[in-house]
Amino acid sequence: MSAKQKRVVFFISDRTGLTAESYGSSLLSQFPGIEFTSIKHTFVDNELQAKQSAIVIEAASKTSGTQPIVFTTMVKPSLQKIIESADACVISLFSTFIGPFECTLGEKSAHTLGLSRDVIGDGSYQKRLDAIDYSLAHDDGIRPDQYDEAEVILVGVSRCGKTPTSLLLAMSHSIYTANYPLTEEDLEADTLPAVLLKHREKLIGLTIKSGQLSNIREKRRPNSHYASLHYCKTEIKIAEAMFQRAGIPCFDSTDTSIEELASSVMKSIGNH
DSSP, X not given: OOOOEEEEEEEEESSOOHHHHHHHHHHHTTOTTEEEEEEEEOOOOSHHHHHHHHHHHHHHHHHHSSOOEEEEEOSSHHHHHHHHTSSSEEEEHHXXXXXXXXXXXXSOOOOOTTHHHHHHOHHHHHHHHHHHHHHHHTGGGOOGGGGGGOSEEEXXXXXXXXXXXXXXXXXXXXXXXXXXXXXXXXXXXXXXXXXXXXXXXXXXXXXXXXXXXXXXXXXXXXXXXXGOHHHHHHHHHHHHHHHHHHTOOXXXXXXXXXXXXXXHHHHHHHHO
């Protein structure tokens, strides 16, 4: 079997880089046969920083022997040109869409930093920050007594992808997301814990293939009972039976990107 092709990817933005990273990662997920190494440069809002980013991109091109892929959300054309001067495949997410918008709206864009927050509204921006804070504060089963505030509660065995999915739901969709890991004590019962069932309409189950779960756990606790294939199979079987009895949606994270998982959760919320 031939080794996977490897490419370096840069996400460069004059703000937080969330848009560049989200859209860029979604596009790259269509190429599962390639291994991407990501580098993020944020708040690149002056010529010096743009030139420094271009130098790093150029160095990556020479080291790897292949053109890096660069996703940008740069408002100032002058800074975008500096990035484009590097030996790379540069994709400007703003210019790709701004041109058609200018044509259809019959007006030139403002080319101003930070306008997205004003257009969306401070309330929406603040909700995203609050959702991120909530997800961090209610990660890994912390404070289940505050699940009344949650919009989604992800539940599953340890290391099946609950935390990253929770954070992406908060960052990309401003969803107040808690996550709950099923413990050995929980798995000894026939049903999900009462603290979860009282919020049944918010519950989303996550599962994973036993082989991948075992590999993930092996890196965390090598040669442990926790990481053994047999134990992983047992936990997953019990958890999936619990989800079925509770009648909650369940999504498999085995060969699914975090973005796809979050999208599936959002669709499930919409169905509710």
